[in-house]
Amino acid sequence: MAQAVADPITRTPRPSYGRPAQVVATLSAREWVRFLRQKNRVFGAIGQPAVFWLLFGAGLGPTFRLPGTEATGLSYREYFFPGTVMLILLFTAIFTTISVIEDRREGFLQSVLVAPVSRWSMVLGKLVGGGALALAQGLIFLAFGVTIGIAFTPLSVLLAVVFLAICALALTALGFVFAWGTDSTQGYHAVMSVVLFPMWLLSGAFFPAEKGWLAWVLAVNPLTYGVAGLRRLLYLGVDNPPLPPGLPSMATCWGVTLLFAAVTFALSVYVAGRPSRGDLV
Amino acid sequence: MGDAEAAIEVRDVSFHYGTRRALNEVGFDVRPGELFALVGPNGGGKTTLFRLLATLVPLQHGTIRVLGHDVAREPNEVRARIGVVFQAPSVDKKLTVRENLRHQGHLYGLSGRALRAREDEMLEELGLSDRAGDLVEKLSGGLRRRVELAKGLLHRPHVVLLDEPSTGLDPGARSDLWAYLVRLQQEFGVSVLLTTHLLEEADKADRVAIIDEGSIVALDTPEALKATVGGDTISIEADDPEQLASAIREQFALEATVVETMVRLELPEAHRWIARLIEAFPGRIRSITLSQPTLEDVFIARTGHRFWAEGVQHA
Numbered sequence: 001m002a003q004a005v006a007d008p009i010t011r012t013p014r015p016s017y018g019r020p021a022q023v024v025a026t027l028s029a030r031e032w033v034r035f036l037r038q039k040n041r042v043f044g045a046i047g048q049p050a051v052f053w054l055l056f057g058a059g060l061g062p063t064f065r066l067p068g069t070e071a072t073g074l075s076y077r078e079y080f081f082p083g084t085v086m087l088i089l090l091f092t093a094i095f096t097t098i099s100v101i102e103d104r105r106e107g108f109l110q111s112v113l114v115a116p117v118s119r120w121s122m123v124l125g126k127l128v129g130g131g132a133l134a135l136a137q138g139l140i141f142l143a144f145g146v147t148i149g150i151a152f153t154p155l156s157v158l159l160a161v162v163f164l165a166i167c168a169l170a171l172t173a174l175g176f177v178f179a180w181g182t183d184s185t186q187g188y189h190a191v192m193s194v195v196l197f198p199m200w201l202l203s204g205a206f207f208p209a210e211k212g213w214l215a216w217v218l219a220v221n222p223l224t225y226g227v228a229g230l231r232r233l234l235y236l237g238v239d240n241p242p243l244p245p246g247l248p249s250m251a252t253c254w255g256v257t258l259l260f261a262a263v264t265f266a267l268s269v270y271v272a273g274r275p276s277r278g279d280l281v
Numbered sequence: 282m283g284d285a286e287a288a289i290e291v292r293d294v295s296f297h298y299g300t301r302r303a304l305n306e307v308g309f310d311v312r313p314g315e316l317f318a319l320v321g322p323n324g325g326g327k328t329t330l331f332r333l334l335a336t337l338v339p340l341q342h343g344t345i346r347v348l349g350h351d352v353a354r355e356p357n358e359v360r361a362r363i364g365v366v367f368q369a370p371s372v373d374k375k376l377t378v379r380e381n382l383r384h385q386g387h388l389y390g391l392s393g394r395a396l397r398a399r400e401d402e403m404l405e406e407l408g409l410s411d412r413a414g415d416l417v418e419k420l421s422g423g424l425r426r427r428v429e430l431a432k433g434l435l436h437r438p439h440v441v442l443l444d445e446p447s448t449g450l451d452p453g454a455r456s457d458l459w460a461y462l463v464r465l466q467q468e469f470g471v472s473v474l475l476t477t478h479l480l481e482e483a484d485k486a487d488r489v490a491i492i493d494e495g496s497i498v499a500l501d502t503p504e505a506l507k508a509t510v511g512g513d514t515i516s517i518e519a520d521d522p523e524q525l526a527s528a529i530r531e532q533f534a535l536e537a538t539v540v541e542t543m544v545r546l547e548l549p550e551a552h553r554w555i556a557r558l559i560e561a562f563p564g565r566i567r568s569i570t571l572s573q574p575t576l577e578d579v580f581i582a583r584t585g586h587r588f589w590a591e592g593v594q595h596a
Contacts, residue, residue, distance in 0.1 A: 013437050015361035016390035026387035034375050111371035111432065114335050115388035116361040 018117035020124075027112070027125025028132065031096060035133055045092040046137045050144075053077065053084040056206075066208065066244055074242035078148050082230040083205025086223065088141050089134045089168050090200050094192055096130030097175030101185050120269045127172045127268065134168040135161070145234065156236040163233060163254070166261050167226040173264035180271045203227045208244045222260040229253030287346075288313045288440050288472035289334065294343030296329050296495075303329040305495040306343070311440075311474050316466055318486035319476045320576070326495040327476040328368075331444045334474065335365045347440055361389070364438030368445040372428050374418035378409055381417060381428060382435055389436040403431040407461075423454045430458075434465070441465065443475040447482055459485055480576040491580055498583040503576060510574035510582055512549035517558070518568040519544060525565055532561060540581055547574075547582070 035041055057077030064076035103109040112122055142160065145152065178191045200206075202214070203223035209215045218224045228248045235241030248256075287310035296304040304326045311317040321327045332338040333345060336356045344351060350358040372381050379400060386396040404410045407427045412420065417428055426449065434441065441462075447455045459482075465471045475486075483489045484503045491499040491506075499506055519525040526544045529537040535554075538545050548554065551571055559566055572578075 015358075015439075016436070017357060017361050018388040018390050022387050022390070022392060026384050030373065030376070030384055033380070034373070037375050106374065107367060107369045107371040108373050110337060110367055110369070111365070111385070112388060114337055114360055114363070114365045115385075116357045116390070117388055118357075 015116070018115060018121070020118060020121035023117045023121040024125040024128055027122065028129030031099070031126065031129025031133060034099070035096075041095055042137075045095055045134075046088055046141060049084045049087040049091060050141060052087070053080055056080055074244075075148070078150075078242065079208075079244070080206065081145060081148060081150075082227050082234060083200070083203070085138050085142055085164070085230060086167065086203065086205055086227050087200055089138045089164065090171050090196060092134035092137050093130060093168065093171035093175045094188075094196060096126075096133055096172060097179040098185055098188055099130075100126065100176060100179040101182060101188055104183070119273050123176065123265075123268045123272045126176060127169055127265065130172040130175075131165065131168040134172060135165050138164050138168065150234050151238065153237060156233055159236065160230060160233045163226075163229055163257065166257050167230075170222075170226075170257065170261035170264050173261065173268045176268045177264060177271055180268070199223055204244070204247075208246075210246050222256055224248070225253045225256035225260070229257060286313075287311060288315065288348060289317075289474060290344075290346040291330075291334075292344045294330070294333065294340065294345060296326075296333065296338075296341050303495055304333075307492070307495070307497055308343075309490050309497060309500055311472055312488075313472055314466060314470045316462060316473045316485075316487045317475070318483040318489045319474060319492060320478065320480060320483040320489055321476075321492035323478055325493045327492050328444065330492070331442065331476050334442055335363065335367075336360055361436075362439045364433040364436065364441045366430055366433035366441070366443040366446060368448055370425060370429060372417050372425060372432060375416065377414050377416055378404070378420070378428050378431075379413040381432055385432045385435050391436065399435060399437075403435055407431045422449050423451065426450060426454070426458075430461075437469065439471060441471055441473045443473070445477060446475055447477060447479060455482075480580065483576055489576065491576070491583065493580070493584050499579055506576060506579045507574040510578045511547050512574070513547070513551035514572050514574060514578050515546040515548070515551050515554060515558070516570045516572070517544040517546075517566055518542070519565055520567065521565075525562060528562065529558070533557075538585075540586065545581070547578070 057075075057080060060080075061076040064079065066074055066079065100109070103112075139161065142164075175196070178195070179188055182188045182191065199221060200223060202217050203221050203226070204218055205223075205227045209218050225248055229250065231243060231247065232241075232250050232253065235243065289311035291310070292308050294304055294307045295302070307326070307330065319327050319330065329338070333340055333352070334347070336352050336359055340353050344353070346352070347359045348362055350362070352359050373384070376384070382400045382403065383396065386392070386399065391399060400413075401410075404413050407430060409424070409427055409431060412424065417425060420428065426446075430446075433443075443462075446458055450458060462473050462475075466473060477483055486503065488500065488502050489506060490497050499509075501509075517525065522539045522542055522544045526537040526539050529535055529544065529546070533554075535546055535548060546554070555569060555571060559569065
């Protein structure tokens with residue numbers, strides 16, 4: 001094959017291709033290095049939710065009474081705790097996927113796009129890197145659960161880690177889908193305030209809803225099942241846990257969350273396979 | 282596959298952005314081991330063509346093959362064989378020089394000791410060895426361009442594509458770059474295609490394609506192209522160039538044309554005409570210049586307009 005060009009080729013090595021595992025590893029490692037070199041990002045993702053938790057807990061605590069939990073005495077800080085973990089995952093996911101826009105603007109992305117790597121491995125590299133960052137931050141905050149009397153067991157921690165990893169991947173993938181087609185960070189901030197933040201607000205993280213249209217919104221919001229699943233895992237093996245009434249079952253939470261991650265990942269790969277406006281500037 | 286006599290083969294390529302036509306049935310070959318310059322004003326279509334060659338943008342019409350591999354059907358085969366150096370920076374400024382090369386190597390399937398050796402080789406070749414541990418954001422513009430080059434060439438590609446590689450380089454760095462490209466070509470038999478809007482730079486290439494308004498208007502060695510202009514060029518500055526040009530045509534039966542505000546004449550033994558022209562039109566000639574043909578003259582001869590004016594209009 002290609003006899004005529006064999007001569008020049010003999011002086012250069014045989015071409016090689018990026019293997020998916022290697023591509024995922026190198027791109028996700030890059031996310032970590034960049035993250036750790038930008039100290040303010042570390043504070044931004046974990047600091048704000050933690051402040052929310054303390055202040056809302058202090059402000060709303062005295063008046064918060066959830067019907068059906070009088071006996072177990074669910075405080076607002078305890079109620080708000082799983083939602084805060086989810087908010088940390090969401091914020092980190094948003095910050096990581098903003099880097100998709102920066103990578104495009106700063107040019108790094110174009111060198112990945114012309115490398116011999118499959119598009120899905122490129123996407124997965126971003127999602128694994130960002131998702132792992134989100135998970136790490138979520139876990140740091142999760143440890144504060146002991147201050148509100150959550151009795152962690154090795155099993156509940158293990159399951160919570162796995163469950164949160166899936167949530168982190170799903171949220172990062174969701175952020176990726178929005179970030180890919182957006183050419184400015186300002187545009188992405190708009191998406192964040194109009195779509196991503198309300199999605200969290202209406203997930204049972206901040207307040208419960210049993211009746212009316214709010215209850216419907218909560219039921220169709222996939223993040224509801226992330227918050228509910230974590231809430232259930234925190235009280236794994238506890239008799240008479242302080243759970244709000246009408247919480248989805250653990251099996252439903254696993255199912256919906258896995259589906260959420262699968263769909264958002266598939267969407268990420270799909271959008272990344274299409275040329276975006278940014279490529280054509 | 283067997284007839285891959287060209288390093289790059291472009292056939293009948295057209296490209297549209299919406300209704301605007303950026304490329305119109307472009308076709309040419311880059312021969313193996315050749316240093317090929319694609320020159321034209323900004324907005325003339327060369328960046329679009331570059332993106333198509335680099336597999337960054339999908340082809341709309343026509344075919345492009347690189348070393349016998351079709352960019353549309355086998356993009357990864359093409360990607361593994363080309364080294365792309367973009368005009369816009371593609372290095373990660375938050376990483377060190379070596380980290381940038383490390384990630385790049387992984388994307389090209391290199392790893393471990395082999396990758397490490399290749400990194401050292403590239404750093405050495407481009408005089409970056411003592412900066413390997415520095416963050417790219419701490420480097421000067423010229424050094425960053427070298428990192429860019431090291432990154433694009435790390436996997437020792439067979440075909441190197443460079444988009445406006447001289448942008449932002451001082452003359453010294455520019456000639457270093459050319460010396461390096463020539464070395465690549467001679468030591469490794471690499472084929473190089475570069476785009477440039479600097480005509481004097483294209484002069485140093487083996488062959489030049491001039492692209493304007495989406496079409497290739499000339500393609501040959503710089504010497505051959507300049508020989509087609511037909512002798513030296515006289516440019517005359519006058520108050521009324523149109524009138525002067527027609528007077529010259531009438532009186533001397535010479536082909537005088539008006540380009541912008543200048544009257545141009547291309548003719549052999551042009552120096553003999555200078556005195557005659559000044560005597561024939563006293564007071565009407567403000568200045569008169571004699572020059573040997575350049576690629577700019579080729580450009581003007583083929584397109585009927587000046588190189589720069591058009592570039593400004595499109596940009």
